Amino acid sequence: MTDLTTVLAGVRFPNPVFTASGCAAAGQELDQFFDVTALGGIVTKSIMLEPRAGRATPRMAETPSGMLNSIGLQGPGIDVFLDRDLAWLCERGARAVVSIAGGCVADYAHLAARLRDRPGLTMVEVNISCPNVEDRGQVFACDPQAASGVVSAVRRNTAPDIPVFAKLSPDVTDIASIARACVDAGADGLSVINTLLGMVIDTTTMRPALAGVTGGLSGPAIRPVAVRCVWQVHQALPDVPILGMGGIRSGLDALQFLLAGASAVSVGTTVFGDPSAPVRVLAELEQALSDRGVEHVRDVIGLAHTAAGHLVPEGPDPVGDEPAAEMEKP
Amino acid sequence: MPVQVLGDVLSVKRVGAYQSMTVIAPGIAELARPGHFVAVQVGGPESSMLLRRAFAIYDVKDRGVYGGTVEFVFAVHGKGTAWLSARRPQDKLDIVGPLGKPFRLPTTGVNTTLVGGGYGSAPLLPLAAALRERSCRVDMVLGAGSADRLFGLLEAKRMAASIAVTTDDGSVGTAGRVSDVLPGVLDKHKTDVVYACGPMPMLRAVAALCAERGIPCQVAVEESMACGIGVCMTCVLPVIGDDGRTRMARSCVEGPVFLADRVRWDDVGTVPQDTVGALARP
Numbered sequence: 003m004t005d006l007t008t009v010l011a012g013v014r015f016p017n018p019v020f021t022a023s024g025c026a027a028a029g030q031e032l033d034q035f036f037d038v039t040a041l042g043g044i045v046t047k048s049i050m051l052e053p054r055a056g057r058a059t060p061r062m063a064e065t066p067s068g069m070l071n072s073i074g075l076q077g078p079g080i081d082v083f084l085d086r087d088l089a090w091l092c093e094r095g096a097r098a099v100v101s102i103a104g105g106c107v108a109d110y111a112h113l114a115a116r117l118r119d120r121p122g123l124t125m126v127e128v129n130i131s132c133p134n135v136e137d138r139g140q141v142f143a144c145d146p147q148a149a150s151g152v153v154s155a156v157r158r159n160t161a162p163d164i165p166v167f168a169k170l171s172p173d174v175t176d177i178a179s180i181a182r183a184c185v186d187a188g189a190d191g192l193s194v195i196n197t198l199l200g201m202v203i204d205t206t207t208m209r210p211a212l213a214g215v216t217g218g219l220s221g222p223a224i225r226p227v228a229v230r231c232v233w234q235v236h237q238a239l240p241d242v243p244i245l246g247m248g249g250i251r252s253g254l255d256a257l258q259f260l261l262a263g264a265s266a267v268s269v270g271t272t273v274f275g276d277p278s279a280p281v282r283v284l285a286e287l288e289q290a291l292s293d294r295g296v297e298h299v300r301d302v303i304g305l306a307h308t309a310a311g312h313l314v315p316e317g318p319d320p321v322g323d324e325p326a327a328e329m330e331k332p
Numbered sequence: 333m334p335v336q337v338l339g340d341v342l343s344v345k346r347v348g349a350y351q352s353m354t355v356i357a358p359g360i361a362e363l364a365r366p367g368h369f370v371a372v373q374v375g376g377p378e379s380s381m382l383l384r385r386a387f388a389i390y391d392v393k394d395r396g397v398y399g400g401t402v403e404f405v406f407a408v409h410g411k412g413t414a415w416l417s418a419r420r421p422q423d424k425l426d427i428v429g430p431l432g433k434p435f436r437l438p439t440t441g442v443n444t445t446l447v448g449g450g451y452g453s454a455p456l457l458p459l460a461a462a463l464r465e466r467s468c469r470v471d472m473v474l475g476a477g478s479a480d481r482l483f484g485l486l487e488a489k490r491m492a493a494s495i496a497v498t499t500d501d502g503s504v505g506t507a508g509r510v511s512d513v514l515p516g517v518l519d520k521h522k523t524d525v526v527y528a529c530g531p532m533p534m535l536r537a538v539a540a541l542c543a544e545r546g547i548p549c550q551v552a553v554e555e556s557m558a559c560g561i562g563v564c565m566t567c568v569l570p571v572i573g574d575d576g577r578t579r580m581a582r583s584c585v586e587g588p589v590f591l592a593d594r595v596r597w598d599d600v601g602t603v604p605q606d607t608v609g610a611l612a613r614p
Contacts, residue, residue, distance in 0.1 A: 031562040031585070034333050035428075047565075053609035055580050058602045062558050062566040067380040069558060073565045076580055079609070213601070221382050274559040275373055275382040277428060278336055 004291040005298040006284075008042065008266050010243045011165035011190035013124060015042040015097060015266060018299055019256065019284040022247045022270030023048055023101035023127060023169070023193075024073070025220075028087035029094070035277040038096045041284065042266055045245075046087065048103035048129040051112055053079040058213035063202040068221030068249070069271060070200050072214030075103055080116050092122025101169070103129040107155045114159035114166075126164060127245075128156050128189075131171030131196040143171035143196070146183035157188030167245055169193035170231070172224075177231050178238035191243040194264070195231045198224055220271040225249030229262050236263025236304050251279070253286025260299065261306035334431050334561065335359040341423045342401055348480035350451050351417045352390065354403040360429040361392040361400025366459035367529075367552055367589045370404055370429035371560030374412035381412050383558045386584070388529065389430060390454035390484075402429065405454040405483055431560050432588045435459050435527055435550055441467030442524035445517055446492075447510050447538050448474045449530020451483040455552060456529055460491040469493050471521045475510035475534070479503040494521065511537035515545075523547055528592070530554075532600060539592035549592035555583040570596040570604050578607045 006017040020043040026032055029044040038044050056076030063070045077083070083100075091098040100123055102113040110128065117123055130152050131143030142148040149168065157166050168184035170177055172195040181192050197218025202211040210216075228248020236244060246264030250256050251272045259267045272279040296302055339357040346352075360370065371384035387404035394400050408417050419425065435455075438444070444463050446456045453474050460470045470491060475498040476482045482497065482504060489495055496513045497505025506513055511534070517523070518541070528538045529552040542549035555567040562585035571581035572594045580603060581587065596604055603610050 025563060027563040034561075035336055055603045055607040055609035055611070056565065056568070059566075059568060059600075060556060061568070062383075062556065062564070064381060064383050064558075067382065069382060071558075071564070071566070076565045076568070076609070271382060274564050275384055276336075276426070277559070277561055277563075 004288060004296050006288060008299055010125065010167075010245065010265055012163070013165055017042045017284055018260065018266035019280055019287065020099065020245065020266055020268045021045050021273065021280055022268035023129065025270040025273045028083070029091055029096055030087070032273065032277060032280075033094065036281040038091075038094060041096075041280050043097040043099045043124060044091060045099040045127060045268055046083075046091075046101055047077060048075055048101040049077055049080055049083045049113070050075060050103050051080050051109050053077065053082070060211060060213055063211040063217070065200070065202060065219065065221070066223060068219055068223030069274070070202055070212060070217035070219050071197070072212045072217035074214065080113055084116065084120060088120055088122050097124040098122050099125040099127050101127040101129050102156070107151045110152045111155040111159050114156040118159060118161055123164060125167060126156060126160055127167045127169055127193050128153060129169050129196070131169055141171070143169075143180060144174050146180055149180055150183045150187035153184045153187040153189045165190040167191040167193045169196050170235070171196045172227055172231050173199050178234050181235045181239055181242070185239060185242050191245065192235055192239075193245040193247065193268070194235050195224075195228045195248050198227065220249070222249040222251050222255075225255060225258075229258050232259055232262040232264050233306070237307065240304065250283060253283050253288070253290045256283050256287045257290050257302065260302050261304070263304040263307065265303050333363070334429055336426065336428045338424055338426050341419045341421055341425055342398060343421060344417065344419055347405065347483060350405050350407050350481075350483055352403060352405045353416065353419065354401050355425050355427055356398045356400070357402045357427050357429070358400040360402050360427065361394040364389050364392045364402065364430040365434035366462055367432065367434035367455055368430035369432050369560070369588060370402060370427050371431060371557070372416065373426035374415050381415075384428065384560050385412050385416065386431070386557045386560045388452075388455040388552065388588075389458075391458060402427070405451045407451060428560065432584055433586065435552070435589050437462060437466060438468060438525055439466075441469070443469045443471070443522050444525045444527060445471045445473065445514070445521065445523040447514060447526060447528040447530070447534075448472070448483075449510060449534040450476050450481050452528075452530030452534075452552070452554075453482070453484045453488065456527060457484050457487050457491065459527060460488070464491065469521065471495070471517055471523065473498070473510050473514055473517055475499065475530075477501065509537070510534060511541060514538060514541050518545060518547060525549070528552070535592070536597040539595065539597055543593055550589050551592045551595065552588045553583050553590060553595070554588075557584050560584045570599045570602070570607055572596065578604055580607060
């Protein structure tokens, strides 16, 4: 049996499979199909300060091995989220990774402050890369300075024992430089990657298929891009823990991300087609590791970067394995 | 509570322009009520089509030789439904259900009129049976583009006290739309409650006719869905809540059945300016 526990910036999780932001709401719907406490963590849909109606429909177009979405961050706002969604996750005993999104640095700072010391909060993921918000000027993730401003504001307003992860966009020239800017600003780790900006034109109407014209591409179609990004970020910042995501559909897909340098993974779009996918991916990953004689999941994190022939990398402990306090059961 | 089942296909039948598929899906059949739907995976486990296809449940049998079975009707529109129509008995199908909010039934025996467009009649047939069990009078109005697109006409004739049929091309019944004959049916049979399922323009017309007459109406809407279980926020439409405020409601979990007078029909496809959380337009 492989030991699946993984550590993200000092917080220990029982296994490395999480949901992905925007693909699991706040866990309640998926709890009908599997026990949400069985996952490493539940990453909630990005929450904003105020309620948000989102974009007009059509919001979705299916694409080969993927989909394009333009939801526009529809959500209830932080007040309802705290009282209803985070409270439910806490009571249920799930490890909540709360994704936050805003239109300016002050929004993010307020959101972090509202989350501070809330029971059930395990980690904060900062959505600096969502290409969907109406306000097209605010793609923080594409500018190292803007990204850094958001991350430092969130870090300042978050309790020291709660890791802050910045979620990176792949739509940049040099993802490692954005990653470095986020880490220099205080990010404890990085979520890699958000959707890629895409577009579909309906050849019957001869107009864009989405009401929002462009949308975020996700699903297995983007997996090689995501694995490449995780690889590049891990290579540049080998000591920074990564939560990897982008088109994970099977345990072997998840293993690719770990090998590229992720300490944990999120299963996202696959959930739309297979609501029990996260626990299936976890079981398949466990089997794959066991088949390969891996004793501890940490032994494969970043392994693909080492010369062939080594199963377990030599030298100092790999990424994410700093001594950690046992995480308190919520 | 919905379940995810890997069921065996029992049969796939051609019915006019449509396909009717029966799947052995224990756990779904027992819980299904008229108006519920299922979400079906298409293309197999390695499919490049990631999203489920949603279909209203037509018939269920919760016991019998095969255990629980679920039947749904679909039209071949694209690659996913083409794959589905090529399934054969004993093929496996990953199916999630029952999903959504079903039709609400009256507690006393009232006069009901059921309006179906195309294969939107499929969920209305079990609804008619449930209404009759409650001593309701059931009149039906079925409409479609052409005769081969009328689903369940014979069954409807057996079930309903009266039936009116329209086709766009006049191949069966009255040439025209259901909304052309519905006012006469409502007046003649002193309808107390209307139930409707079909394309959005038809539902909108039915809702308007009911609103004019002050007749309560429930509609099962058709919105494009990605997940069917309430997590993706794709299938939304503007709906007025109990507090009088408009929200973008998920048709998969808050619907597909809505009270017709709560749907902002003129604004479907948009986010009205007074929706909770709407962004101010420049």
